[in-house]
Amino acid sequence: MGVPSFYRWLVEKYPAIVSPAHEHSSNGGVIYHNLYLDMNGIIHPCFHPEDQICPPTTLEEVFHSMFEYMDRLFRIVRPTNLLYLAVGQWRRSSRQDEPAAIQALQISPRPPKTPSVQEMDENLLRDRFRAEGKEVFPRDASSSEVSDPNVITPGTEFMEKLSDALKYYIRSRLSTDPLWKDIKVILSDANVPGEGEHKIMSFIRAQRGREGYDPNTRHCLYGLDADLIMLALASHEIHFSILREVCVCVGILETSK
Template structure:
């Protein structure tokens, strides 16, 4: 979560995925698993927590819009790219489906190309549907 009001700071999704993959690879190297490597991309929070998160995210989106208007009123030029909405990362959203597919691709590529990953069972849990257990 950004802690400042700099509306210029944005990160392309591909760069986010690359950072996630680098971190997963770093963790794999630190753990040095020989049999099983389990990853959970996200978990579904209880309904009350989801409602609280959604409320906070909507408030943050409103604040981001206000910051954008304020920045533009000062005559500053902002990037034309679409502003990220953190509701985008909720379970069952296209973003999480894409992340899940990208993680699966990353794991398969590592198992195929990296000798350190070979022979290790990799289990990837990623919820693609919003539901409660």
């Protein structure tokens, strides 16, 4: 969950913490070892983009858009050691002292979709035609694949297809892209409980506790929520950057400055 207006306030007060990032730039000579992608910040914009005249109509188009964007992020950061993909999952709370409103939100992250008047009229007509023995053509499957954003919820068929698509993407890039040579890739899909950013931070904390961990490891985390800034600071890593869109550009926020 984000912190409204926090990012804007922060960069207006401390503009020097943001530096532009481009695919063909060297990021000021900074070499990042690990890149973490909070996939929810990629899935939703690719599923229902707000700035496209012709939005995707099939899951194949959604996945293709995701792959292109992930490729772009990878080329910007160019990690040398690790790529971590984290797909968020809402979990059922087991703590009795947690506020009831938060528990309800975690159990049912999205309200049930209410059919529109047009959909209700169409359903009534379809039922009437079937009762009269008339042929009823199926709805256009290509348009229905991405018409309901509620499918972006753990346990749905879409999330299973997403997991398979990400596995295909990883295998494809590891076998064909020279930039992926010697890169370790970890996929934490929706079958693993927890929100994406918290799974990433748990992984980082676990690595810190391992023998031989290099404290000079440079981390770069992509995500759209402003609370990532606090999570990065709380990690106590001395080299931690956040990659996110700034208007039409992509910028790197250096949290360790």
